Amino acid sequence: MDTRRLRLLVELSRLGSMRAVADEMHVTTSTVSQQLGVLAREAGATLIEPDGRRVRLTPAGQRLARHAVTILAAVEAARLDLDPDAEPAGxxxxxxxxxxxxxxxxxxxxxxxxxxxxxxxxxxxxxxxxxxxxxxxxxxxxxxxxxxxxxxxxxxxxxxxxxxxxxxxxxxxxxxxxxxxxxxxxxxxxxxxxxxxxxxxxxxxxxxxxxxxxxxxxxxxxxxxxxxxxxxxxxxxxxxxxxxxxxxxxxxxxxxxxxxxxxxxxxxxxxxxxxxxxxxxxxxxxx
The missing domain is CATH 3.40.190.290 (D-Maltodextrin-Binding Protein; domain 2)
Structure with missing residues (x-):
């Protein structure tokens, strides 16, 4: 799974709307929707569902969002660990x-x-x-x-x-x-x-x-x-x-x-x- 798509899912969980996610990530709303659709196909599960004029995460989407928080934190830790200019740690x-x-x-x-x-x-x-x-x-x-x-x-x-x-x-x-x-x-x-x-x-x-x-x-x-x-x-x-x-x-x-x-x-x-x-x-x- 692409970490950028996981980031979009985490932001949707946090912000509650695709427009807010698009503004936060400096992309269009249609890009957010398309990328979350690709993520759903990669995960083999429905991740979002309509909620009036907005969308919300399904139970599967909520579970993946929780995993995504851990995955993104691990990726960031690895990036810092390998960065020659990072503060030494480990x-x-x-x-x-x-x-x-x-x-x-x-x-x-x-x-x-x-x-x-x-x-x-x-x-x-x-x-x-x-x-x-x-x-x-x-x-x-x-x-x-x-x-x-x-x-x-x-x-x-x-x-x-x-x-x-x-x-x-x-x-x-x-x-x-x-x-x-x-x-x-x-x-x-x-x-x-x-x-x-x-x-x-x-x-x-x-x-x-x-x-x-x-x-x-x-x-x-x-x-x-x-x-x-x-x-x-x-x-x-x-x-x-x-x-x-x-x-x-x-x-x-x-x-x-x-x-x-x-x-x-x-x-x-x-x-x-x-x-x-x-x-x-x-x-x-x-x-």
Whole structure:
């Protein structure tokens, strides 16, 4: 059904005469009558009936008019939602890894609460591969993902990635271990991520440069758990150099190779103009 015809029906319900509707909509009375006749054929029901010298809505016309109010409101809401100049509003679904959620997304959530309370973030913690799959199926609007300079990500066609920040990583080892560089831990057990292979790729690359093969034994997603495992003497791993460490953990800055984690805001191509998403992307970028 054409929304313009539904609008005429709603106005007839409100104003009570075709002449009043014609004046309100800046058309002729015959145009109103013709368009309502087309709407009746589309609906398969009689919508108006004579009432003296005027017309009134039939019970079917009244029911359709009530539906039309809801339909027209939904169409207007959709128009505003898609208008790049509209005030941002709506629920924005974000999949991100834990560090990015803490570092970038939670401050944005606080800003939105103060400045744009009609934008609501729905936050889901996911590693990059999971987040990319959710983007591909349109289950998420935005993904905060990462890679390493030694293990760069290949973004699929149809995705737009905006670099946000990067941070250096180092070697996390037991505090009382005397070794001071990567080669000194060649015979140790290693702890890598359980839900992403990027840091394992970095470890294997560094080991190859050092002329050894790492013994990957443990896999843990939580950086806090990695530290607990190091304290327990279960192995060594990679951690951000700016991480606050447990008393039994020592962070060693890597020499001869620069390891950096890089964070990205990733969206499906063509989606970034949606007002809530555009706003959050600006806030994430610091602009």
């Amino acid at each position: 629920a924005l679904r974000v999949a991100g890894f834990a560090t990015a959620v803490r570092r970038s997304l939670l401050p944005v959530a606080a800003t939105l609460a103060a400045t744009h309370p009609r934008v609501r973030l729905l936050i889901h913690e996911h590693e990059p591969a999971e987040a990319f799959e959710l983007l591909a199926t349109d289950a998420m609007d935005l993904a905060l993902t990462y890679d390493y300079n030694l293990a760069p990500a290949a973004f699929a066609p149809g995705l737009d990635a905006v670099p946000l920040w990067e941070t250096p990583w180092g070697l996390a080892v037991p505090r009382d271990d005397p070794a001071t560089d990567f080669a000194g831990f060649a015979d140790h057990d290693w702890i890598v991520n359980s839900r992403n292979t990027a840091d394992e790729d970095v470890v294997r690359t560094m080991a190859s440069l050092a002329g050894c093969t790492p013994r990957i034994v443990h896999r843990a997603d939580s950086l806090d758990l990695v530290q607990d495992m190091i304290v327990a003497g279960l192995g060594v791993g990679l951690l951000p150099l700016r991480t606050a460490t447990l008393p039994g953990v020592r962070l060693i800055e890597l020499t001869g190779v620069d390891v950096r984690l890089r964070c990205y805001a990733v969206t499906r191509h063509g989606r970034a103009a949606w007002p809530p998403l555009a706003l959050v992307l600006r806030l994430l970028a610091g602009g």
